[in-house]
Amino acid sequence: MRRAYGKYLGLYFVQPYYLPVTSPRRRLVAASILLLLEAVAFALLVTESVTGALAAAGFTCVSLWAHLVLHEFGHLIVAKLLRLPVIAVRIAPFTGWRNEVWIRPAPSATALPLRMVLFYLGGPMTNLLTAAVLGTATASTSTPLTRAALLGAALVAALLGMANLIPGKSPRSDGRNLLRWLFAPTATRAALQAGYYQEEVTRTLQTIARGKVGDHRLGNPVRDGNDPRLALAAFQQRWSTGHTQSAADLIADAERLAALARADSTDPAAAAAIAQVLTVQFGLWYLYAAAVNGSPVEHQEVLEISELAQLAFHAQPHMLSARVAMSLAHLLNQQPKHARSLLLDIRPSVDPPDLFSVAFLLRAIAECYLGNHADADTLIRAAGGDYQQLTQVVTAIQAAHAVRPLFAPAPMADT
Numbered sequence: 001m002r003r004a005y006g007k008y009l010g011l012y013f014v015q016p017y018y019l020p021v022t023s024p025r026r027r028l029v030a031a032s033i034l035l036l037l038e039a040v041a042f043a044l045l046v047t048e049s050v051t052g053a054l055a056a057a058g059f060t061c062v063s064l065w066a067h068l069v070l071h072e073f074g075h076l077i078v079a080k081l082l083r084l085p086v087i088a089v090r091i092a093p094f095t096g097w098r099n100e101v102w103i104r105p106a107p108s109a110t111a112l113p114l115r116m117v118l119f120y121l122g123g124p125m126t127n128l129l130t131a132a133v134l135g136t137a138t139a140s141t142s143t144p145l146t147r148a149a150l151l152g153a154a155l156v157a158a159l160l161g162m163a164n165l166i167p168g169k170s171p172r173s174d175g176r177n178l179l180r181w182l183f184a185p186t187a188t189r190a191a192l193q194a195g196y197y198q199e200e201v202t203r204t205l206q207t208i209a210r211g212k213v214g215d216h217r218l219g220n221p222v223r224d225g226n227d228p229r230l231a232l233a234a235f236q237q238r239w240s241t242g243h244t245q246s247a248a249d250l251i252a253d254a255e256r257l258a259a260l261a262r263a264d265s266t267d268p269a270a271a272a273a274i275a276q277v278l279t280v281q282f283g284l285w286y287l288y289a290a291a292v293n294g295s296p297v298e299h300q301e302v303l304e305i306s307e308l309a310q311l312a313f314h315a316q317p318h319m320l321s322a323r324v325a326m327s328l329a330h331l332l333n334q335q336p337k338h339a340r341s342l343l344l345d346i347r348p349s350v351d352p353p354d355l356f357s358v359a360f361l362l363r364a365i366a367e368c369y370l371g372n373h374a375d376a377d378t379l380i381r382a383a384g385g386d387y388q389q390l391t392q393v394v395t396a397i398q399a400a401h402a403v404r405p406l407f408a409p410a411p412m413a414d415t
């Protein structure tokens with residue numbers, strides 16, 4: 001495995017697949033302490049009585065919870081109004097700090113950047129609006145105690161709204177996400193789509209590895225052990241979420257695994273399992289890089305993938321997972337006939353559903369390259385709708401006027 005992989009994979013680790021909207025915990029704790037001090041001091045000043053001051057301060061602090069709930073409601077209402085699909089809403093201000101609205105927009109949705117900006121604005125704007133309403137209400141009250149309490153609550157709302165608008169380091173920061181959709185809509189949309197694609201890759205890998213490693217043995221990092229199955233399980237566990245580590249880490253992990261697969265001491269079945277996982281993980285991304293991003297990988301990368309795929313195929317030539325891996329390598333190597341011949345016998349009644357969908361789609365690509373577009377259409381339909389992103393890769397290849405190269409030609413040496 002070579003470091004050059006990072007060039008193709010770097011983009012895909014910047015965006016979580018779902019888009020939870022959370023109020024960052026540390027900022028909230030700091031805000032609460034500040035708020036308490038401010039509320040007591042302010043209330044003492046206005047009411048000039050200790051009991052009154054404590055009551056007003058108490059109200060102000062309790063209002064924080066209400067503002068947190070209102071914040072999430074703001075996001076939720078905008079999501080509903082703009083028809084952004086909501087996956088989950090978690091509002092639990094009395095049991096902890098996890099307040100979330102999860103949405104899952106389609107990358108190709110119309111006016112997505114604008115809708116996303118409004119969605120991220122929804123929470124903070126609700127807080128700022130509440131602050132304005134409370135501030136106005138203060139003017140019409142005469143008792144110092146009520147005025148202190150209302151002003152305190154207004155201040156909390158304003159602080160919460162503004163704090164969430166400041167772009168934070170967290171991938172969940174409203175301000176940060178808002179700016180990304182505002183100033184880099186194309187890259188953000190591409191990252192969202194890539195995140196969904198990695199979900200499909202992960203699903204395929206889980207199907208391939210099912211039963212090959214015991215889940216109860218998980219937990220040890222790859223670098224600590226030489227048990228190949230354990231190393232593979234740890235690799236998959238680490239990368240099943242995809243967005244927490246960098247592309248460089250993935251490549252370093254993959255290099256260690258590939259070395260284990262090639263080692264003489266590794267038993268052939270374990271080596272085959274590793275080879276299948278690596279071939280499918282990287283092979284599907286190379287396909288994406290070529291078909292969607294228009295940046296095919298270097299031929300050297302394809303040769304490395306092919307070498308691993310051979311390892312898997314020779315150990316278990318009849319298993320669909322091994323045939324999928326090998327045909328993927330053939331496709332990338334621009335040998336569609338070889339790829340097709342391995343995928344002629346797909347049995348939906350016998351093979352795992354996730355795997356036969358992928359197999360159908362890979363065969364559809366082979367048919368595209370062989371000029372059999374009607375067959376490709378039939379195969380895309382047979383694959384069902386579970387692999388939307390991979391299906392889009394296939395249709396992108398199909399729609400290209402001249403069929404796209406899947407690897408970049410080696411640069412010619414000057415004579």
Ligand SMILES: [Zn+2]
Pocket residue numbers: 021022023071075123124164174
């Ligand atoms: Zn928010």
